[in-house]
Amino acid sequence: MTADRYDPATSDIRWQKAWDQAQTFRADDASPKPRSYVLEMFPYPSGRIHIGHVRNYTMGDVLARFKRMKGFEVLHPMGWDAFGMPAENAAMEKGVHPGGWTRDNIANMKAQLKRLGFALDWSRELATCEPEYYGQEQALFLDLYAAGLVYRKESAVNWDPIDQTVLANEQVIDGRGWRSGALVEKRKLSQWFLKITAFADDLLNGLGALDKWPEKVRVMQENWIGKSQGLQFRFDLSNGEALEVYTTRPDTIFGASFVAVAADHPVAQGVAATQPAAQNFIALCRKGGTTAAELETAEKLGFATGLTARHPFTGEDLPVYIANFVLMDYGTGAIMAVPGHDQRDFDFARKYGLPILRVVAASADMAGTPFGDEAEAGDGILVNSGFLDGMAVAEAKAAVIARSESEGWGQGKTVWRLRDWGVSRQRYWGTPIPFVHCEICGVVPVPKKQLPVTLPDDVDFSVPGNPLDRHPTWKHVACPQCGHPARRETDTLDTFVDSSWYFLRFASQPADRPFDPAVIAQWLPVEQYIGGIEHAILHLLYARFWTRALAHIGLIQITEPFASLFTQGMVTHETYERRNPDNGQPIFFSPAEVDRSGDGATLRADGAPVEVGRVIKMSKSKKNVVDPDEIVARFGADAIRWFMLSDSPPERDLPWSEAGIEGCARFVQRLWRLFAHYDPAATGEDMTIARKAHQTVDAVASDIGALGFNKAVARIYELTGAIEKAAPSTDRSAAIRSLLLLVAPMMPHLAEEAWTRVGGGLISDAAWPDVDPALLIDDEVTVAVQVKGKLRDTLIVAKGTPRDVLERLALASDKVQRALDGAEVKKVIVVPDRLVNLVA
Ligand code: ANZ
Numbered sequence: 050m051t052a053d054r055y056d057p058a059t060s061d062i063r064w065q066k067a068w069d070q071a072q073t074f075r076a077d078d079a080s081p082k083p084r085s086y087v088l089e090m091f092p093y094p095s096g097r098i099h100i101g102h103v104r105n106y107t108m109g110d111v112l113a114r115f116k117r118m119k120g121f122e123v124l125h126p127m128g129w130d131a132f133g134m135p136a137e138n139a140a141m142e143k144g145v146h147p148g149g150w151t152r153d154n155i156a157n158m159k160a161q162l163k164r165l166g167f168a169l170d171w172s173r174e175l176a177t178c179e180p181e182y183y184g185q186e187q188a189l190f191l192d193l194y195a196a197g198l199v200y201r202k203e204s205a206v207n208w209d210p211i212d213q214t215v216l217a218n219e220q221v222i223d224g225r226g227w228r229s230g231a232l233v234e235k236r237k238l239s240q241w242f243l244k245i246t247a248f249a250d251d252l253l254n255g256l257g258a259l260d261k262w263p264e265k266v267r268v269m270q271e272n273w274i275g276k277s278q279g280l281q282f283r284f285d286l287s288n289g290e291a292l293e294v295y296t297t298r299p300d301t302i303f304g305a306s307f308v309a310v311a312a313d314h315p316v317a318q319g320v321a322a323t324q325p326a327a328q329n330f331i332a333l334c335r336k337g338g339t340t341a342a343e344l345e346t347a348e349k350l351g352f353a354t355g356l357t358a359r360h361p362f363t364g365e366d367l368p369v370y371i372a373n374f375v376l377m378d379y380g381t382g383a384i385m386a387v388p389g390h391d392q393r394d395f396d397f398a399r400k401y402g403l404p405i406l407r408v409v410a411a412s413a414d415m416a417g418t419p420f421g422d423e424a425e426a427g428d429g430i431l432v433n434s435g436f437l438d439g440m441a442v443a444e445a446k447a448a449v450i451a452r453s454e455s456e457g458w459g460q461g462k463t464v465w466r467l468r469d470w471g472v473s474r475q476r477y478w479g480t481p482i483p484f485v486h487c488e489i490c491g492v493v494p495v496p497k498k499q500l501p502v503t504l505p506d507d508v509d510f511s512v513p514g515n516p517l518d519r520h521p522t523w524k525h526v527a528c529p530q531c532g533h534p535a536r537r538e539t540d541t542l543d544t545f546v547d548s549s550w551y552f553l554r555f556a557s558q559p560a561d562r563p564f565d566p567a568v569i570a571q572w573l574p575v576e577q578y579i580g581g582i583e584h585a586i587l588h589l590l591y592a593r594f595w596t597r598a599l600a601h602i603g604l605i606q607i608t609e610p611f612a613s614l615f616t617q618g619m620v621t622h623e624t625y626e627r628r629n630p631d632n633g634q635p636i637f638f639s640p641a642e643v644d645r646s647g648d649g650a651t652l653r654a655d656g657a658p659v660e661v662g663r664v665i666k667m668s669k670s671k672k673n674v675v676d677p678d679e680i681v682a683r684f685g686a687d688a689i690r691w692f693m694l695s696d697s698p699p700e701r702d703l704p705w706s707e708a709g710i711e712g713c714a715r716f717v718q719r720l721w722r723l724f725a726h727y728d729p730a731a732t733g734e735d736m737t738i739a740r741k742a743h744q745t746v747d748a749v750a751s752d753i754g755a756l757g758f759n760k761a762v763a764r765i766y767e768l769t770g771a772i773e774k775a776a777p778s779t780d781r782s783a784a785i786r787s788l789l790l791l792v793a794p795m796m797p798h799l800a801e802e803a804w805t806r807v808g809g810g811l812i813s814d815a816a817w818p819d820v821d822p823a824l825l826i827d828d829e830v831t832v833a834v835q836v837k838g839k840l841r842d843t844l845i846v847a848k849g850t851p852r853d854v855l856e857r858l859a860l861a862s863d864k865v866q867r868a869l870d871g872a873e874v875k876k877v878i879v880v881p882d883r884l885v886n887l888v889a
């Protein structure tokens with residue numbers, strides 16, 4: 050360690066090779082040590098790693114390395130969520146094969162991840178597009194089928210009448226096929242479903258035990274599952290039929306001013322049989338979207354059928370409409386409409402001039418208050434409601450349910466928002482659904498010994514439609530049961546199926562079955578799962594469902610896959626733009642094209658100003674991106690890793706800055722100079738520094754354990770400063786050694802390089818330093834932290850902690866960050882041992 054400057058370029062590669070050769074991060078299934086499974090959501094191989102991946106994987110990496118140092122056998126795997134549309138789009142646009150495109154991308158991205166020095170067990174790498182993986186998925190799918198958890202049902206798809214093909218939702222743009230531009234129609238097709246609703250109650254109740262999941266994710270899942278208690282009851286219609294409706298607000302029954310049915314409801318069909326106008330209206334409804342979200346935003350449209358429905362209490366005749374906002378597959382496909390207290394009904398009533406009645410008010414004397422521009426969905430006291438008057442909402446609900454049950458026209462009922470999961474995709478690049486259609490035997494599962502059902506390689510993307518369906522030979526097979534000519538299923542599985550069990554396959558990947566349950570039992574559940582909030586609902590719910598379903602059929606013992614979940618914030622950057630003078634459209638420029646050294650911002654190419662836009666998530670379309678490769682080439686892997694951990698709490702957004710990364714690179718060099726002072730021969734120890742080191746080791750361990758990386762970073766800066774300032778005569782070697790071990794999970798390359806002087810072997814194999822409890826006690830002071838003059842937090846620090854350290858610790862506080870709420874800190878006033886005041 051004689052060189053003055055640390056050279057990341059050579060050191061990074063040297064240690065990455067050393068770890069590879071020694072297989073340092075290979076997880077041992079037979080290890081006697083306690084286990085720790087650290088997992089980050091695996092990436093889609095789009096082509097290049099982006100900065101969000103770097104942040105996500107750095108966090109997981111620090112935790113994985115720390116756990117190793119703490120004596121755990123750590124499983125920290127990586128793989129590829131490799132099926133999906135972008136590969137098919139590339140095939141259509143560029144004429145490349147989806148498989149080749151995907152595998153090239155994987156090779157590139159793997160090299161990028163290796164260049165960042167992540168402590169991954171690459172021996173367990175998997176890609177969902179390989180038969181070794183999807184063949185085992187097919188086996189699991191057959192098991193679920195045998196258990197009655199897979200079934201087929203008619204369901205609506207987007208049909209492109211020109212291209213004669215089914216379109217994925219993303220391929221429908223403004224109601225038209227993305228390629229043909231034709232108006233998309235709804236068609237019914239027989240499709241495959243997974244019975245997630247059988248686990249609705251379990252999935253809901255299980256959330257209660259997930260106390261290491263973010264509250265907001267649990268709430269989102271709860272809403273998605275959407276259990277609601279309500280009343281199903283019968284209206285007598287003027288044509289002599291009965292109409293069942295479902296409501297979650299039986300208390301508002303006296304406010305019902307009309308009744309509505311879905312376009313596909315039998316009552317609507319009956320009306321259409323005699324009224325051509327109704328038929329036209331139903332056809333119009335079918336053109337629109339079918340998702341709840343689409344129906345929520347679409348203009349409310351209705352058709353008056355001429356029928357009436359008799360109100361069970363008042364005996365009044367309410368008009369019956371066919372309405373586009375009523376869904377056929379929810380409740381009974383028919384509703385009592387209460388415009389005063391439901392926004393959709395309100396919009397509809399305004400449009401068609403129907404009465405809007407008040408039946409809930411803030412207090413009894415406000416029964417006559419008129420409505421504003423919106424329905425009032427809130428709580429209150431029943432008014433204008435006969436025997437319900439004066440009751441609270443909850444009490445009135447119970448009263449109406451009880452009355453309907455005793456009079457025999459209705460019944461209390463629970464319904465769920467959660468639907469069964471439609472997994473059929475009419476696409477090529479996905480897992481083939483392992484079934485055969487035989488004219489004699491019907492739908493026949495492919496026998497397990499014939500798995501995997503592999504995708505054909507020779508496919509043609511120059512014509513629209515599903516390449517599997519028009520492949521000349523692939524689908525023609527003999528029926529596995531009777532041997533007669535039959536047709537292979539040409540639907541493939543939703544790619545969310547692939548990501549619903551990959552964490553099991555990482556833990557155990559035998560060649561002849563999906564996993565070994567005994568090995569799974571040792572590794573699972575995942576101790577810490579880290580990923581983006583965009584997966585709060587679907588991926589996490591589907592993974593929880595698969596885990597439960599596999600437990601249900603006896604393949605595994607656990608019911609929850611992820612003991613602890615962390616959702617990290619985004620990496621952000623300001624945008625640079627000009628307006629196109631011709632059409633007013635923004636033209637964006639990348640940070641590399643812009644000179645920010647002066648007051649404003651100018652384009653390097655022409656020296657003229659560009660507008661500085663908002664600080665937002667880095668995205669290609671806004672060009673506010675930095676390329677991780679380029680950063681690594683300039684500053685080394687440790688600097689970018691350190692930046693990812695430094696400035697913001699991990700759940701918050703992290704603004705990228707050139708000054709920030711430069712500061713990180715300088716800190717790497719600063720540590721290097723300090724490590725050069727390590728003297729293995731030194732004996733004796735300066736107690737002040739020793740105390741500081743032990744306290745920091747202790748605190749950093751709890752910070753990393755709680756994923757408080759920015760706090761750990763602040764403490765490491767603090768310890769570094771303290772060691773640097775200690776008198777040269779004092780022996781600092783023990784403290785330097787501790788510091789080195791502390792930064793090892795975060796800056797592993799620098800740490801390995803310095804460790805060659807300190808210890809034998811790799812620092813990646815070294816133990817986390819021991820803490821002497823006696824040294825943890827110190828002269829401590831409590832420092833108040835104020836934001837804009839208001840007390841927001843307190844810091845317990847060693848007496849005499851320097852100003853810059855106090856400032857950094859204050860900024861690292863969650864409470865302070867919350868109080869700042871993104872505001873820029875203009876000035877910091879520090880009174881050592883007493884106060885930090887942040888002026889924003
Ligand atoms: C009367 C009422 C009054 C309603 C009121 C709401 C508020 P959630 O909470 O999402 O479960 N509804 C029932 N079936 C429907 C269908 N097939 N398509 C569209 N809407 C339907 O929603 C339940 C409420 O959504 C039900 O309660 C019903 O409107 C409507 F102040 O009935 B309500």
Ligand code: ZN
Nearest residue numbers: 487490528531
């Ligand atoms: Zn057959």
